[in-house]
Amino acid sequence: MPPTDTAPEAPTPEESEDAAAPAEGVSTEKKGARKEDGDGAAAALPHGDAPGIRFEKVVKRFGSNVVLRELDFAVEPGERVTLIGPSGSGKTTILRLLMTLEKLDDGVIWIGDDTLWHMDKGGRRVPANQKHLHEMRKQVGMVFQQFNLFPNMNVLRNLTEGPVRVLGASKDEAVERARGLLDMVGLADKENAHPSQLSGGQQQRVAIARALAMQPKVLLLDEVTSALDPELVVGVQDLLRDIARESDLTMLCVTHEMNFARDISNRVLMFDQGQIVEEGPPDRIFGEPAEQRTREFLQAVLAS
């Protein structure tokens, strides 16, 4: 099992390194997020009661490096927000704080009406209580750049382990749900395979299904296609577009792929040096950015 300071469904980085497999080529045909006739898949996507997220004056430092500077922003329930901005500007740190993989130094993070954690007047993190953090982070699922599958478990068990151990689901319940999700991501025939037997694109589909198996209400996507060979990117992006369209999840996405950002989000936040430079609907941010910093960033991305 992962140590307590990692996400409930996420293995340790050491495990995830072992899970890296050479891409073998996978169909890039569009996979529907829900098959018309798949009852399991139809039940697979969460609907309703997704909480919003709010950062209030959040400060995060790594030593003398102040990564987030009194950051304020909110994501509405069911909204899909993409963070864009230069490398090192703090985007991943925001997701890791929400997963409780990093601790904040000041400010408050809210998920729905409850604080994930905050600093009290004495400068102590509240709550220090693992039980509260555990309950709060059960609402949040994350898909990582490097898939982070359990390398020693087959695909089915990768999906059932968290629900059985963390959510207390029965084995039968977890297996039924896992099969519905594998059907949804187009990998129903791979339940007995181990991660090393799958292409990068297939592993990332399993990772997406595994995050959804935990029945999160908030889904965080961190550069989910940047470790994939170019021909595998389309299938994973199509899957996520379908999930975004067909679920009510609150989603926070970090990506360097501007077309994907445009498709998947209701709102884009341009981020630089721990602060929001500009925000707005994707068509406006990509079509008529108001800030010079955003224009420079988008030009640099287009030129790369």
Ligand SMILES: Nc1ncnc2c1ncn2[C@@H]1O[C@H](COP(=O)(O)OP(=O)(O)OP(=O)(O)O)[C@@H](O)[C@H]1O
């Ligand atoms: N565990 C850590 N220890 C020390 N510094 C860290 C750690 N994690 C992140 N940082 C630093 O925090 C800053 C923000 O990193 P972060 O990964 O959040 O940026 P990012 O905007 O997501 O970048 P990228 O687009 O390259 O992924 C960087 O300067 C990075 O070096």
